[in-house]
Amino acid sequence: MHNMGTVQRREVPFHPRRQLSDDALWRLFIFPTLALLIAMNIFPLFYSLYLSFTDYSAIARKPPVWVGLQNYRSILNDKQLWVYFATTGRYALFSVTLEMVIGFGLAMLLRERFKGSGVITTLILIPMMLSPVVVGLFWKLIYNPSFGIFNYLLGFSDPSKAPDWLANPKLALWAVVIVDVWMWSPFVMLLCLSGLNAIPEYLYEAAVIDRASPWFQFWRITLPQVAPLLLIAVLFRTIEAFKAFDLVMGLTGGGPGDATELIAVNLYRQAFLGQWRTGRSSALAYIILVIIIGVSNVYIRYLNKLRGEG
Numbered sequence: 001m002h003n004m005g006t007v008q009r010r011e012v013p014f015h016p017r018r019q020l021s022d023d024a025l026w027r028l029f030i031f032p033t034l035a036l037l038i039a040m041n042i043f044p045l046f047y048s049l050y051l052s053f054t055d056y057s058a059i060a061r062k063p064p065v066w067v068g069l070q071n072y073r074s075i076l077n078d079k080q081l082w083v084y085f086a087t088t089g090r091y092a093l094f095s096v097t098l099e100m101v102i103g104f105g106l107a108m109l110l111r112e113r114f115k116g117s118g119v120i121t122t123l124i125l126i127p128m129m130l131s132p133v134v135v136g137l138f139w140k141l142i143y144n145p146s147f148g149i150f151n152y153l154l155g156f157s158d159p160s161k162a163p164d165w166l167a168n169p170k171l172a173l174w175a176v177v178i179v180d181v182w183m184w185s186p187f188v189m190l191l192c193l194s195g196l197n198a199i200p201e202y203l204y205e206a207a208v209i210d211r212a213s214p215w216f217q218f219w220r221i222t223l224p225q226v227a228p229l230l231l232i233a234v235l236f237r238t239i240e241a242f243k244a245f246d247l248v249m250g251l252t253g254g255g256p257g258d259a260t261e262l263i264a265v266n267l268y269r270q271a272f273l274g275q276w277r278t279g280r281s282s283a284l285a286y287i288i289l290v291i292i293i294g295v296s297n298v299y300i301r302y303l304n305k306l307r308g309e310g
Contacts, residue, residue: 052282059276071283085213085291088263091173092241095180099237100230102181103188107226110189111196124189127183136250139179140166166252169259176251176260180244188233188261195229196222227306235299242292263288 054064156162166177271281
């Protein structure tokens with residue numbers, strides 16, 4: 001019989017606490033990420049490069065046939081494709097220029113704090129938060145010559161005399177440019193606003209003491225200080241303009257005719273919409289990539305020169 005006054009002690013088996021070392025944690029997080037990166041980015045990149053040298057269709061159920069540089073020669077000698085490149089260049093030039101002017105202007109207006117400036121800034125940023133396809137469909141209704149509000153704002157009270165922006169080949173590209181500017185000028189405004197707020201006040205105070213005019217302050221202080229951020233905005237928006245696809249497809253589908261057939265839209269058409277020319281479209285994608293890298297390199301060189309690093 002056990003003595004109830006005696007405290008019974010049981011031997012608890014000792015299990016050493018298992019801990020992951022820093023190296024194990026590093027591998028635990030890095031290796032899955034690395035595997036996903038290779039599977040979703042690196043492999044498709046090199047596989048599409050291989051396909052660009054082949055005659056291959058994704059729906060033909062035939063293996064790729066090596067044709068060397070034939071796809072590249074065919075694209076570079078295709079005059080119609082250069083028309084699409086020219087359309088893309090005009091679209092990039094018009095949209096990026098207007099976005100720089102409007103975005104910088106908005107940043108200058110919102111630089112000074114006033115009552116309600118925070119709400120106004122938030123409202124201006126809303127377009128860039130929307131899906132481009134939704135924006136395209138939304139503006140399709142706005143441009144409608146029968147009931148759309150855009151022509152009324154321009155003073156066309158009679159719908160029968162109002163221009164059909166999306167059906168007129170001379171106006172369709174401008175219609176896409178206007179929507180792109182409406183959507184992405186806030187992005188430029190944000191970059192410029194951060195640059196304007198970072199300018200030291202003592203520069204303006206010194207200019208006032210020297211009786212410098214507002215134009216002199218803008219030209220010699222404001223613009224040089226914001227110029228690097230403006231150039232970064234130009235770089236980002238130019239790259240996006242060469243990749244513009246979803247907004248155009250939602251708004252015009254590349255039409256009327258080929259008036260808004262940007263090179264990214266044509267690439268999608270060759271790759272998927274009825275043509276399924278996988279090898280040729282892969283080659284076209286790499287040509288676009290080389291052009292974007294070339295343009296970006298020019299911008300970056302100029303940016304470094306502006307910073308005094310060139």
